[in-house]
Amino acid sequence: MSKIADSIRRGLQEALAYTKGEADKNAYRVHVPAQIDVKAIRTNLGMTQDEFASQFGFSVNTLRHWEQGSRRPEGPTRAYLLVIERAPKAVQKALQAA
Numbered sequence: 001m002s003k004i005a006d007s008i009r010r011g012l013q014e015a016l017a018y019t020k021g022e023a024d025k026n027a028y029r030v031h032v033p034a035q036i037d038v039k040a041i042r043t044n045l046g047m048t049q050d051e052f053a054s055q056f057g058f059s060v061n062t063l064r065h066w067e068q069g070s071r072r073p074e075g076p077t078r079a080y081l082l083v084i085e086r087a088p089k090a091v092q093k094a095l096q097a098a
Helices: 003-019 038-044 049-056 060-068 075-086 088-097
Strands: none
Touching: 003 075, 003 088, 038 060, 038 075, 049 060, 049 088, 075 088
16 A cells, blocks of 8 residues: 555544544644535535545435535544545545555
């Protein structure tokens, strides 16, 4: 696996540990916004709902709920969506290698 994929995987694991309260919060300066515009992330990538859900491991129904505002992504998912927004190709590469 590439260094980039390893780095992303480690970062996601650290973000999950942090949001679950399992990490030493004094060792991290993490900001996960309370609101994430999932539709904007998806449309900026030029993907349909089906494509986005398939590429990143979400249920299409869950994605629709987020975009319609009837549900919100939880902490670890918001962190994952931020990584998708900032480095979508690296996330796709890491997921393909898994």
